[in-house]
Amino acid sequence: MSPWRAGSPGAHAQPKLGVQGAECARLMGMACVLCGSMDNPTDEDVIPKWLLRAFAVERGSTTVNVREESGSPQEVRKLRHFQITLDGGLCQKCNNELLGGLEQVVQPILEPMAVRYESTALDLASQRLLAGWAVKTVYLLELASRQQYPGARPVEGYQPSNSEIGWLLAQLEQRPAKLIEPPPRSMVWLAGWDCKKADVANRASTLNYAPSTAPVPTVDGGEVVGQFTTLAIGFAAFQVFTVDYVEADVRKAKVWNPGPPNNIANAIRQIWPHRLRADDVTWPLPIFFPNDSFDQLVNWAGALRRGGA
Numbered sequence: 001m002s003p004w005r006a007g008s009p010g011a012h013a014q015p016k017l018g019v020q021g022a023e024c025a026r027l028m029g030m031a032c033v034l035c036g037s038m039d040n041p042t043d044e045d046v047i048p049k050w051l052l053r054a055f056a057v058e059r060g061s062t063t064v065n066v067r068e069e070s071g072s073p074q075e076v077r078k079l080r081h082f083q084i085t086l087d088g089g090l091c092q093k094c095n096n097e098l099l100g101g102l103e104q105v106v107q108p109i110l111e112p113m114a115v116r117y118e119s120t121a122l123d124l125a126s127q128r129l130l131a132g133w134a135v136k137t138v139y140l141l142e143l144a145s146r147q148q149y150p151g152a153r154p155v156e157g158y159q160p161s162n163s164e165i166g167w168l169l170a171q172l173e174q175r176p177a178k179l180i181e182p183p184p185r186s187m188v189w190l191a192g193w194d195c196k197k198a199d200v201a202n203r204a205s206t207l208n209y210a211p212s213t214a215p216v217p218t219v220d221g222g223e224v225v226g227q228f229t230t231l232a233i234g235f236a237a238f239q240v241f242t243v244d245y246v247e248a249d250v251r252k253a254k255v256w257n258p259g260p261p262n263n264i265a266n267a268i269r270q271i272w273p274h275r276l277r278a279d280d281v282t283w284p285l286p287i288f289f290p291n292d293s294f295d296q297l298v299n300w301a302g303a304l305r306r307g308g309a
């Protein structure tokens with residue numbers, strides 16, 4: 001029995017928590033990671049069920065890989081129907097209404113891209129929506145990984161700051177799901193990666209998760225540490241930069257590395273924020289990363305730590 005499951009008797013009788021109380025409860029893993037409520041805890045499938053169903057592959061043939069930016073992949077687990085679950089980590093409202101509503105609008109766009117590599121043109125609204133979904137998924141995936149695989153990874157990923165979680169919650173509560181925006185200062189790129197090994201039938205690396213830290217220099221000579229995380233879901237790979245934007249603003253942090261180097265620029269498209277004269281993104285992109293080139297994607301062909309900031 002997971003300690004996260006809200007077995008604590010009387011939990012429902014407790015009053016709503018204030019901000020400090022919610023933060024405390026979050027850290028203790030007893031409350032909804034989004035809103036801090038202790039009411040009606042539910043298990044969240046961080047990787048949505050529609051995606052799991054779509055990749056119906058042979059037993060043991062789907063892997064969940066977690067790796068550092070340029071490290072060797074660490075196979076966390078082979079599962080028939082892999083599932084990364086945040087046990088008791090979201091209240092019913094956040095899970096079913098808010099995040100459920102988001103999945104509903106994202107699925108029709110993402111499933112054909114990620115599962116079947118189908119051609120499509122992503123307009124600016126779709127790019128923003130996918131970016132918001134990717135940021136949300138990276139946040140929850142890290143929280144779930146910490147819960148499910150404690151100590152199993154050489155380096156843990158980035159735990160979203162309170163300001164980022166607060167932003168996400170406000171977006172989900174105050175806007176229709178299809179209008180959500182990623183947090184301030186976040187950046188999201190999209191790339192294609194061949195999740196299937198050419199010589200192995202029915203073998204797909206359905207989920208690849210590569211978190212890394214992204215320190216951003218500040219005017220006071222220090223840094224605010226955010227994340228640059230690659231999340232490949234089937235053929236669609238998202239790269240997400242986020243940072244505690246409140247702290248970054250207060251300390252006047254610079255912007256993160258604005259883009260990949262020329263030699264892979266055609267293989268990676270920024271989908272958030274929209275650049276001047278940004279237009280539709282045609283999927284698939286002109287170039288995709290072969291199965292054995294995942295690291296090239298993750299570290300931008302070795303240029304991730306150069307330029308920009």
Ligand SMILES: [Zn+2]
Pocket residue numbers: 032033034035036037090091092093094095
């Ligand atoms: Zn909640």
